[in-house]
Amino acid sequence: MEEARRSAAIRNLEGLHVRPATMITHLANSFPCQVTLGIGPSMVNAKSALEVLTLAAEGRHGACVEVVACGERAGEAAQAIAELIESGFGETVV
Numbered sequence: 543m544e545e546a547r548r549s550a551a552i553r554n555l556e557g558l559h560v561r562p563a564t565m566i567t568h569l570a571n572s573f574p575c576q577v578t579l580g581i582g583p584s585m586v587n588a589k590s591a592l593e594v595l596t597l598a599a600e601g602r603h604g605a606c607v608e609v610v611a612c613g614e615r616a617g618e619a620a621q622a623i624a625e626l627i628e629s630g631f632g633e634t635v636v
Contacts, residue, residue, distance in 0.1 A: 544612070544614065544615075545610070545611070545612045545616055546611045546619070546621070547608065547610050547611075547620060548620040548623070548624035549607070549609070550606070550607050550609060550624040550625075550628045551604060551605070551606055551607075551627075551628065552602055552603055552604060552605045552606075553603070553604075553628060553629075553636065554603070554630035554633040554635050555633065555634050555636060556603075557602045557603060557605070558594060558595070558607075559595075560591070561631065562627075562631040562633075563591045563595050565626060566591075566594055566627070567588065567589055567591040567594060569622055569623055573611070573615050573616075573619035573622075575613030575615055575616045575619050576612045577589060577609070577611045577619050577620070578609075578610045579594060579597065579609055579610075579623075580607065580610070581597050581598075581602070581606070581607055581608070584596075585608075585610070588609070588623065603636065607627055609623045609624050609627070611623075
């Protein structure tokens with residue numbers, strides 16, 4: 543089974559609030575593999591906006607998010623989600 547890991551820094555000032563969490567979930571659900579996100583020891587299902595919000599990353603500008611994907615197209619999924627996080631979700635980035 544294919545596994546891929548990527549790290550991405552939260553660049554937008556607001557962090558992972560509802561809109562970015564929904565964007566991550568929508569993108570994760572477009573891939574057939576399992577995708578998890580983590581900050582520190584907490585790992586959550588990236589296909590659930592509610593779980594992404596439990597990372598308590600709102601307002602955590604600069605925090606490092608670990609993206610882990612397992613299964614078919616894992617490399618593509620991990621890369622796409624890391625790029626989305628690094629993009630700042632179309633918000634103000636520093």
